[in-house]
Amino acid sequence: MIAEHEGAGALVILANFVSPLAVDLSEASVLRQWSEQAPRKIWLTRPRDVLVVPVPLGDAFRRYAFERLRIPDGSVTVVTVPDAPHMAMAQALAVHGLLEPLRALVHARPGARLLPTALDEATVALAADLGTPLVAFEAGGPGMETLRTVSDLNTKSGFRALAGRIGMRLPAGRVCTGAEVFPVTCDLLAEHERVVVKPDRSAGGHGLRFVARGEEPAQPPAAPGSRWVVEQYVDHTRAVSAQGHTTAERVAVLFDGEMRMDGGSFAGYSSPLGGLPEATRAELADWTRALGRQLAADGYRGPYSLDAVCATDGTLYALECNVRRTATTTAYAMLTRLRGAGLPAPAWSTGTAHAACALSFDAAVTCLTEAGLDFRPGDGEGVIFYADAPANGTDWRYAAFAADHGRLTEVEVRLTAALGHDDGS
Incomplete structure (x- = not known):
């Protein structure tokens, strides 16, 4: 059981990467690039759930995920929604004639709930149209004030305005x-x-x-x-973030970690956060909780993250927040689910491993198996390919798990070697 599964009824998991929350809908190329990551939402599914994605899932990846989740292949219904120019994914359903089929799937699952990646206006309208509540929200769903808060805080200016009011340190x-x-x-x-x-x-x-x-x-x-x-620009030693979650009753910091950056772009994550003064890590957690309390007061329920950098003198500066499911949210849920209840949280990371030549999904998994890295439920360490086969067959998104950061580094080095590169490549 993971937090997403709390409550009765099937989930309709809406992988709405095409949403105006993150970028303008005219940014077609970057939205298509992000949509390629949508298959990772399969790790949230259970039998009878419905997974709505913007790109098809490969058969080999689907079988791989269901085998590790220990659920029957075919027990989850997958609906693929091609993009529609300048439209949020929740609106594209109707354009492609998929709204009525989705309505029928919901009707056949009494008590179904909608779990979107991004809480935008089109998604709230879709939930109302389908007659499905949104996961974590009270009856009636979020109001316009909540939607305005979510939209504002997913902008740099909106975040700066709030962060300054609640006492976060910001770059000039x-x-x-x-x-x-x-x-x-x-x-x-x-x-x-x-x-x-x-x-x-x-x-x-x-x-x-x-x-x-x-x-x-x-x-x-x-x-x-x-x-x-x-x-x-803050000259910094670490780019860090913390993941929070808010409900009507409480605000919690679920995990923290270091963001792996490539030219200012997010390229991976390593958790938990280590190597910082305890006061700095505590300040990041305090800021994350303060942000969550403001979100909760404005009616938001669900995950959010706070990004920051640690300057060379150790001072923490807040940069932005993401009020939606982020690149780390599903990886953490997958880890929690596969590790099993009651086990201590391991060190974990996400990133992209580069194969020396193009591989099929099954061939890439064989490389993991032969290297002793193929992670199975209950294992203490290993690697999961969590986002389907890459189009070029070489750039494999992975999640790695181990008992501590030292072992985690060893696992990632072994992964690099398993895919055909030596340690220095």
Whole structure:
């Protein structure tokens, strides 16, 4: 049992990666890229659940996941919803004639509940249309005030406004329009050696640009009236985050960890967070709880995360929050489920492992098996390919688990070797 399964009735798991919460719906290419990760939601399913995804699931991956979850293949109904230009996934269902079939599936599952990745207006309207409650929300679902809060806090400017009010430390910065980005960037570069230019609504590092003093700040490829945030770049040793969860009764910090970054973009995660002063880690947790209390007061129920960096002098600076299911949420739920109740939480990580040549899904799993890394329920350590086969056959998204960070590093080194690379590649 995991938190998502609390309560009676089947789940309709809506992997709505195509949502206006993360980026503008005109950003078709990045939305398609993110949608390729949607198959990972299979790790939340149980028999009779319905999984609604924007891309098909490979047969080999489906069998692999169900075998490890110990549920019968075919016991979960999968509905694939192709994208529709400039539309949230919840709206694309009707465009592709899939709303009535989904309604029939819900009707056949009395007590079904909707579990979306992102809580946007289209999803709330879909839940009302289907007559299904949203997981964790009280009767009647979230109101417009809650939806406004969720939308605002998934912007850089909305987060900065709230974070400042509840006492988080922030990098120096300003909110501006697209027409103002150039002069604002120049002003901040007069005070700081380097700045970050951020689209107001973006996720995973998409659209960020780093500008150093002496460089020519490029004009953003955006309308003059678009919204941006220009911030001091904090020279840091660690990029960290904490995952919170709020209900009507309590706010909890579920886990924390270090974000693995590649050019400002999220590339993986390692948990739990170690190697920081205890006071710094405690401050991150305190900020996460304070954010959760504000979300709870505004009617939000469910997961959220807080991202921050630790400066070279040890000072913590908050950067943004994600009020939705994030890249780490499903991995943590999968780990909790496969490890079993009552066992101590292991060290775990996510990332992308690169194979020396293109592999089929079954061939990649054979590499894990031969290396003694194929994770099974109850194991103490190992590796899961949790997001289906990559299109190029070489870039494999994985989750690794071990007793501690030392063993976890060994597991990741062995994974690299198993896929055809030596330790230095």
